[in-house]
Amino acid sequence: MSHATTLAAPARRRAGDGGDRLFAGLCLGAGILVLLLLGAIILTLFLGGLPAFRAFGAEFLWSTAWSPVEGREKYGALVPIFGTVVSAVLAILVAVPLAFGVAFFLTELAPPWLRRPVGTAIELLAAIPSIIYGMWGLFVLVPLVQQYIQLTLGDALGAIPLVGFLFASNSFAGTSLFSAALVLAIMILPFIAATMRDVFGQVPAVYKESAYGLGCTRWEVMRGVVLPYTRVSVVGGIMLGLGRALGETMAVTFVIGNANRLPTSLFDPSTTIASIVAMEFPESLMGSLKQSSLLALGFLLFVISFIVLAISRLLLRSRLKG
Amino acid sequence: MSTTTLPALTPVKDAGVAASLGRRRKRLDALLRWFCIGATALALLFLASILLTLVLRGLEGLSWATFTREFQPTTYGDPEAPTGGLLHAIIGSLIQTAIATAVGTPIGLLVGTYLAEYARGSLLGNAVRFVSDVLLSAPSILIGLFIYQLVVLPMGGFSGIAGALALAIIVIPVVVRTTEDMLQLLPNTLREAVVGLGAPKWKMITLVAYRAALPGIVTGILLAVARIAGETAPLLLTSFGNSVLSTDLARSMASLPIAIYQQANSGFPDLIAIAWAGALIVTAGVLILNIVARFAVRSRS
Structure with a gap:
């Protein structure tokens, strides 16, 4: 920081002056390019979606229509938005406890020699491309869901009044909201676990030792010392996972069943914004109302995930400062 | 001097309660x-x-044909019919990944340099860092939509160059993150020593700082390559895929992830087997890059 100011002031007319200005300009230009890039993405998606917003108005947001019949074209965003939000939230519900368990294991329970290999393995889980998760989900996980989980849960819980309909479905393909949430949960687990592990590791040892010295058990230290200390960053890590889950495309496209109607059960097929764009955009006609509706959906997804990721950044920043 | 006893405050020792x-x-x-x-x-x-x-x-x-042949339609179980391969997809992936890395890396490097060397604590710097971090986790399919509007529509069709540009946008934030982190780790005394010898700042950065941070920067590039090698969604909307070998950047171009996606969903067992072979190739490549990148950093620290 200080070297920047001392450099600029006294150095007048030196051999490197021109090069300095050029290089600083290049760096600044690249930085501004990144800002412009984000602006351009938002703008192009919005402009592309404008014809759809114009044609359907605000109704686009809560209409469930998806009819490409010429002359009576009508598109609505409710089903993809619902599928996106529900699958991402379900994934978070599954992933957060597991990620917490992994992070706690890696910071407190595991013997030191085990920490690095297990930590690396969890990080490799994050490196596997999403299309591989999709294939694995379709060929390994979906049959398991179809044969074991759906029938068991449907029999056991389907009869419960009020909530039973969530588990009873007429679709037995296995590709469903439930499968999508499960695959998403596995995909975001390493991201959340890595963030949690890093912030747990930043709790000063003295705090934990004091609590242990009072005779606290590991769980009491976690609940009474570590979690309150890291609360903000943990929520930031969860939001980061949520942001990833909202925009995940290929893995979801493989296992969600891609049906454009409102699901009433966990085991009904559904669709998400990202997967409907991946499925229908390449085959839609250039400049058609359908293409515009898909761009409008993309714009909505961008707004949703931008908000979630921005919150995550703000929450995680305190960790970098503290 | 008598000590006051506070009997009310001493806990009642009940062995049974304490034990339970x-x-x-x-x-x-x-x-x-x-x-x-x-x-x-x-x-x-x-x-x-x-x-x-x-x-x-x-x-x-996986067989030798996987690496030497292009796409063939399903054989319907006929042993005489020629089986297909993934040559077109492998070449297409290599071309697009190479161009994307060549375009995205210098930009990411400059942005990382700007954040670490020029903009520490400034408002604009914080904004750039924030946006770059958001782009790092932004849904990649939206980058595909963006490039579709920007490149595919004006060009009138899907093209390899559009796919490479979409991947380049994904490369930038990955390189920014590692470059900035690595440059920030360098001690200020190093910078002061170079500048004290009379070197201009740009020479200090390019000749000394980059060299000292090189392992970290290389790690960033490797991670970026690993990230885009498996990207599917943006390519679906930009280079679209092709069933024959094509090196023409102005036309649609095959890539491994897209070939996997299309053949895995074809429903034919022989095509699905080729998709699994492709999946193995992609994952092996991505994981090896990740492990190499990890070692590049560790050998230093």
Whole structure:
């Protein structure tokens, strides 16, 4: 920081002056390019979606229509938005406890020699491309869901009044909201676990030792010392996972069943914004109302995930400062 | 000097209550412990299941033809019919990944340099860092939509160059993150020593700082390549895929992830086997890049 100011002031007319200005300009230009890039993405998606917003108005947001019949074209965003939000939230519900368990294991329970290999393995889980998760989900996980989980849960819980309909479905393909949430949960687990592990590791040892010295058990230290200390960053890590889950495309496209109607059960097929764009955009006609509706959906997804990721950044920043 | 005793504050020692409380705390602690071990084992089980499936089913579909032939339609179980390969997809992936890395890396490097060397603490710097971090996790399919509007529509069709540009946008934030982190780790005394010798700042950065941060920067590039090698969604909307070998950047171009996607969803067992072979190739490449990148950093620290 200080070297920047001392450099600029006294150095007048030196051999490197021109090069300095050029290089600083290049760096600044690249930085501004990144800002412009984000602006351009938002703008192009919005402009592309404008014809759809114009044609359907605000109704686009809560209409469930998806009819490409010429002359009576009508598109609505409710089903993809619902599928996106529900699958991402379900994934978070599954992933957060597991990620917490992994992070706690890696910071407190595991013997030191085990920490690095297990930590690396969890990080490799994050490196596997999403299309591989999709294939694995379709060929390994979906049959398991179809044969074991759906029938068991449907029999056991389907009869419960009020909530039973969530588990009873007429679709037995296995590709469903439930499968999508499960695959998403596995995909975001390493991201959340890595963030949690890093912030747990930043709790000063003295705090934990004091609590242990009072005779606290590991769980009491976690609940009474570590979690309150890291609360903000943990929520930031969860939001980061949520942001990833909202925009995940290929893995979801493989296992969600891609049906454009409102699901009433966990085991009904559904669709998400990202997967409907991946499925229908390449085959839609250039400049058609359908293409515009898909761009409008993309714009909505961008707004949703931008908000979630921005919150995550703000929450995680305190960790970098503290 | 008499000491005041406060009998009300001394806890009543009831051996039974204390023991049962202690037992409950111990049980809760053990429960948590087993839950954490179980969660970790489950996560490792997922990894093992994915890798095992890939290796078993991938090796089944893998043959010499995978690397030497282009796409062929399904054989319908006819042993005489020629089986297809993934040559077109491998070449297409290499071309697009290479161009994307060549375009995205210098930009990411400059942005990282700007953040670490010029903009520490400034408002614009914070904004750039924030936007770059958001782009790092932004849904990649939206980058595909963006490039579709920007490149594919004006060009009138899907093209390899559009795919490469979409991937380049994904490269930038990955390189920015590692470059900035690595440059920030350098001690200020190093910078002061170079500048004290009379070197201009740009020479200090390019000749000394970059060299000192090189392993970290290389790691960033490797991670970026690993990230885009498996990207599917943006390519679906930009280079679209092609069933023959094409090196023409102005036309639609095949890529491994797209070839996997199309053949895995074809429903024909022989094409699905080729998709698994492709999946094995992609995952092996991505994981090897990740492990190499990890070692590049570790050997330094």
